[in-house]
Amino acid sequence: MADESVGGNNRTTAFVISARKRTLQKAAKTVGEGLLLGIASFVAIVVLFIFYFVARDAVPFFQLRGFSEFFTGTNWYPADHPGGFGALAIIYGSLMVTLGSALIAVPMGVAAAICLSDILPFSIRQYAKPVIEMLAAIPSVAFGFFALVILAPLLQNNGGPMLMWAWWILVTPFIVLAVLVAADLLTNSIKDPKRRQQGYVMLLTVFGLISVFLLYKVGTLLYAIQILTGTNALNVSIILSFMALPTIVSVSEDALQAVGRDIREGSYALGATRAETIIKTILPAASSGILAAVILGIMRALGETMVVWMASGNSSHIPEPWFNYLEAIRTLTATIAGDMGEADQVTGSARYHVLFAMGLLLLVISFISNLVSERIVVRQRKILSGQ
Amino acid sequence: MIKKLLLLYALVVLAAVGTADAASNTLILDGSTTVGPLAKSFATYFTRKYGLHVTVSESGSGNGAKSLINGSCTIAAMSRPMKPEEIAAARQKGVNPVAHVIALDGLSMVVHPGNPINSLTKAQISSIYRGAITNWKEVGGPNARIVVIQRESNSGTQDSFKELVAGKGVQITGNAETQSSNGAVKSRVSTTASAIGFLGLGFVDRSVKVIAVNGVLPSVTTVKNHTYQVSRPLYFYTNGQPSGSVKQFIDLPLTADGKRIITELGFINSK
Numbered sequence: 001m002a003d004e005s006v007g008g009n010n011r012t013t014a015f016v017i018s019a020r021k022r023t024l025q026k027a028a029k030t031v032g033e034g035l036l037l038g039i040a041s042f043v044a045i046v047v048l049f050i051f052y053f054v055a056r057d058a059v060p061f062f063q064l065r066g067f068s069e070f071f072t073g074t075n076w077y078p079a080d081h082p083g084g085f086g087a088l089a090i091i092y093g094s095l096m097v098t099l100g101s102a103l104i105a106v107p108m109g110v111a112a113a114i115c116l117s118d119i120l121p122f123s124i125r126q127y128a129k130p131v132i133e134m135l136a137a138i139p140s141v142a143f144g145f146f147a148l149v150i151l152a153p154l155l156q157n158n159g160g161p162m163l164m165w166a167w168w169i170l171v172t173p174f175i176v177l178a179v180l181v182a183a184d185l186l187t188n189s190i191k192d193p194k195r196r197q198q199g200y201v202m203l204l205t206v207f208g209l210i211s212v213f214l215l216y217k218v219g220t221l222l223y224a225i226q227i228l229t230g231t232n233a234l235n236v237s238i239i240l241s242f243m244a245l246p247t248i249v250s251v252s253e254d255a256l257q258a259v260g261r262d263i264r265e266g267s268y269a270l271g272a273t274r275a276e277t278i279i280k281t282i283l284p285a286a287s288s289g290i291l292a293a294v295i296l297g298i299m300r301a302l303g304e305t306m307v308v309w310m311a312s313g314n315s316s317h318i319p320e321p322w323f324n325y326l327e328a329i330r331t332l333t334a335t336i337a338g339d340m341g342e343a344d345q346v347t348g349s350a351r352y353h354v355l356f357a358m359g360l361l362l363l364v365i366s367f368i369s370n371l372v373s374e375r376i377v378v379r380q381r382k383i384l385s386g387q
Numbered sequence: 388m389i390k391k392l393l394l395l396y397a398l399v400v401l402a403a404v405g406t407a408d409a410a411s412n413t414l415i416l417d418g419s420t421t422v423g424p425l426a427k428s429f430a431t432y433f434t435r436k437y438g439l440h441v442t443v444s445e446s447g448s449g450n451g452a453k454s455l456i457n458g459s460c461t462i463a464a465m466s467r468p469m470k471p472e473e474i475a476a477a478r479q480k481g482v483n484p485v486a487h488v489i490a491l492d493g494l495s496m497v498v499h500p501g502n503p504i505n506s507l508t509k510a511q512i513s514s515i516y517r518g519a520i521t522n523w524k525e526v527g528g529p530n531a532r533i534v535v536i537q538r539e540s541n542s543g544t545q546d547s548f549k550e551l552v553a554g555k556g557v558q559i560t561g562n563a564e565t566q567s568s569n570g571a572v573k574s575r576v577s578t579t580a581s582a583i584g585f586l587g588l589g590f591v592d593r594s595v596k597v598i599a600v601n602g603v604l605p606s607v608t609t610v611k612n613h614t615y616q617v618s619r620p621l622y623f624y625t626n627g628q629p630s631g632s633v634k635q636f637i638d639l640p641l642t643a644d645g646k647r648i649i650t651e652l653g654f655i656n657s658k
């Protein structure tokens with residue numbers, strides 16, 4: 001009886017202590033969670049606030065000048081009286097360099113990522129990846145200086161030969177591969193091994209001659225090109241692609257690594273070669289991650305300012321013909337950077353608000369592409385998991 | 388622990404007070420990239436002579452005016468006079484901008500050294516920048532498309548060019564490239580065979596070729612006697628009449644050493 005009462009007493013004391021402790025723990029938990037929630041929502045709120053404040057200053061522009069001039073006009077004279085606010089050429093310039101840099105950076109970046117994750121031995125990869133990522137640490141003004149002082153004169157003086165060599169170096173491996181595969185596929189149906197061999201050699205010779213002719217002909221055409229101005233869309237596209245590369249390589253390499261060893265070995269076990277494994281198994285499995293990498297890289301190119309401001313030439317016109325990468329262009333980001341200095345003297349004018357309209361446009365573009373990539377990633381995941 | 392923290396706090400406060408003190412003792416210049424080399428040389432000279440620290444930023448005349456209006460600089464360096472809108476904005480903020488002419492500058496039209504053109508008329512230059520003339524052969528040069536290079540809208544040099552050469556209200560062609568400083572324009576013109584651009588006289592060197600405007604080359608004599616028509620004064624703007632060290636700095640161009648610096652940098656004394 002006494003024992004019990006003592007025991008019971010002890011238990012109650014123990015219970016009281018632990019209850020107080022529990023209250024403390026609970027309080028700490030609430031505070032901690034609240035703090036983290038606060039920080040997380042702060043970040044989200046910052047994004048919303050940026051949207052709000054940019055939009056607040058962008059709307060007056062459309063009230064003052066309407067939509068049609070901004071989106072369809074090419075007369076960009078914001079400082080004149082009366083001013084011209086046609087931003088079509090500038091929007092076009094932004095899209096042009098973004099596309100150009102994507103065309104260079106995406107194949108290169110994904111190929112480099114595949115090489116890093118599946119082809120190079122681990123010991124080399126350990127060094128190669130940080131070196132590639134170091135590209136991201138170079139300040140953009142250094143890239144811009146390089147583009148303006150070295151690449152631009154180089155393009156002007158040796159543009160034709162450079163384009164020819166680039167064409168040969170980039171296209172030759174693909175053409176060789178295409179010829180080999182095409183000849184193989186076309187002669188595959190021939191039953192007799194001897195005749196198949198003969199057909200194969202014949203096709204190889206014919207295709208080979210055609211492609212050598214093609215390589216040579218396009219090469220001489222490119223060689224003859226005289227680049228008038230080195231600060232052009234091509235220059236900027238090249239530099240921007242180098243700036244987007246580390247993002248693309250790093251993120252897609254992570255995606256490729258995330259495809260497990262089991263999947264790779266499963267593919268090998270079924271008798272697939274390494275090429276087949278990479279193309280038919282690993283790339284589809286990692287496609288959502290690679291897509292995310294590509295969009296991140298493209299966003300980097302779209303939002304870059306300093307390089308574009310220094311090396312694009314900043315002339316607000318649509319090149320002629322429209323795909324001519326050898327002419328100077330002007331982008332949204334460079335326009336905001338270049339015109340901001342004086343524009344806020346005249347707060348409230350169209351000249352001031354048009355820059356916010358451009359900022360809003362950039363925000364909307366990146367928002368939409370983020371949304372799209374998110375959707376694609378989710379859908380891809382669903383397909384891959386077999387749902 | 389608390390003692391250590393207190394000590395740290397005291398140190399931080401001291402440091403903050405120290406920098407605040409230093410800030411009130413420095414001169415801050417902002418503005419024109421044309422005036423930039425001049426302002427920097429003045430600053431070095433001034434620091435050596437009076438031991439006062441001077442910071443110089445080059446962000447364009449427009450930005451200089453803005454900094455003066457916002458109170459973020461003591462002296463605005465400008466290669467054009469303040470515009471009425473800027474003066475109005477300044478008055479609204481209780482700032483009274485006062486102009487001081489420090490030197491004269493000949494706005495020089497420059498082309499690539501390999502270009503055979505030696506002289507253009509104002510009308511020809513205006514047509515080139517309007518986009519009416521697009522090939523060098525139309526003004527007696529080789530058959531090559533003209534690469535027109537202008538400055539950004541912040542630039543006082545750009546405003547002076549429009550006012551003095553292109554003509555007021557002229558819309559510069561959309562094909563014109565835009566560079567953000569005298570240095571960038573020089574670098575582009577010196578490397579581009581068919582380019583034309585304009586620079587402050589102080590920036591001209593052997594890497595580019597100066598062409599005569601209406602038959603007159605810019606030089607100390609032609610700018611001073613107004614035969615070179617494309618010249619302009621360079622300004623320092625202060626808030627109210629300067630006094631103390633600001634006045635000492637503003638008056639530098641009037642001293643013998645100041646005049647020597649101006650001449651050495653290729654600008655022209657106003658007096």
